[in-house]
Amino acid sequence: MAEKSWKVWGKRVLTLCFIILIPTLLYTLARNLDWDEVRQSLLAYSPATLALGLLLALTSYLVFASYDLLGRAYTGHRLPARQVLPVAFVCYAFNLNFTTWVGGVALRYRLYGRLGLDTATITRILTLGLLTNWMGYLLLAGSVFALRLVKLPEGWAVGASGLQLIGVAMVAVALAYLFACAFAKRRTWHIRGHEITLPSWRLALCQVALGASNWALMAALIYLLLPHELFYPSILGVLLISCIAGVVAHIPAGLGVLETVFLALLHGQLSQGTLVAALLGYRTLYYLIPLLLALIAYVVLEKRAKALRQQDRNRPQEADAR
Secondary structure (H helix, E strand, C coil): CHHHHHHHHHHHHHHHHHHHHHHHHHHHHHHHCCHHHHHHHHHCCCHHHHHHHHHHHHHHHHHHHHHHHHHHHHHCCCCCHHHHHHHHHHHHHHHHHHCHHHHHHHHHHHHHHHCCCCHHHHHHHHHHHHHHHHHHHHHHHHHHHHCCCCCCCCCCCCHHHHHHHHHHHHHHHHHHHHHHHHHCCCCEEEECCEEEECCCHHHHHHHHHHHHHHHHHHHHHHHHHCCCCCCHHHHHHHHHHHHHHHHHHCCHHHCCHHHHHHHHHCECCECHHHHHHHHHHHHHHHHHHHHHHHHHHHHHHHHHHHHHHHHHHHHHHHHHHC
């Protein structure tokens, strides 16, 4: 019990440090940043570049929405893809902008529940989606770290060798998951009243492939908006590191976290104005525009759900009339 208490307090202290550190760094950056350079860098993007960036963003959303198609195969529910994909799209956009509990959890239970799925099925879809995202992350990030494709600034506590060992461990966890899905004889466990069943190895391979592809597409969008003399795997590695910092900080949309990590790790390789312009473009294309589309889609989904409920109420009355 004492050990658990220490872990809770340790996590709170670490989160508090992030909450204090990130605004401080951003304030320092804002004071010293050449905002005219940022403006010029933003205006330098061609319409073709922005259109390609938006296409990359929407492709990433489609890949993420496909996690829920894996969830359909895993649970065996019969909602068609034309209903599953819009729900997953809306949840992902809300998840990114308003934290996991709002978009990834609460909204998914609401929307799927209105389409007739029970709580247990929605929970299994949600669990499989989380596994898909993080197993893909572990394999991709682990490979990037293990191959030393990220150049860390001198003086970082982890160091290149430490990050390499972390990468090897991450790859090992992802491979262990695939091995368990392929060869484990016991497929189901009951933990605190919840039933957990391993997916088939084919489904697990699809999980890892989709999860890794989504992270790769996110990095490709940032890479597109940066000068192309940079090394794509390095940009990918920085994004993957910033993700962990964002999870620890628990800040909606990772505001400030992404910028802080990129500025720290790419310091000296790019001017701050160019980098900030690219990250502003990334946030616009990957967060704000999809959120606007998701708000429209959410209104449509709510209207459809209301219409379906009304039809269900009318059916018994029509049967009685006959």
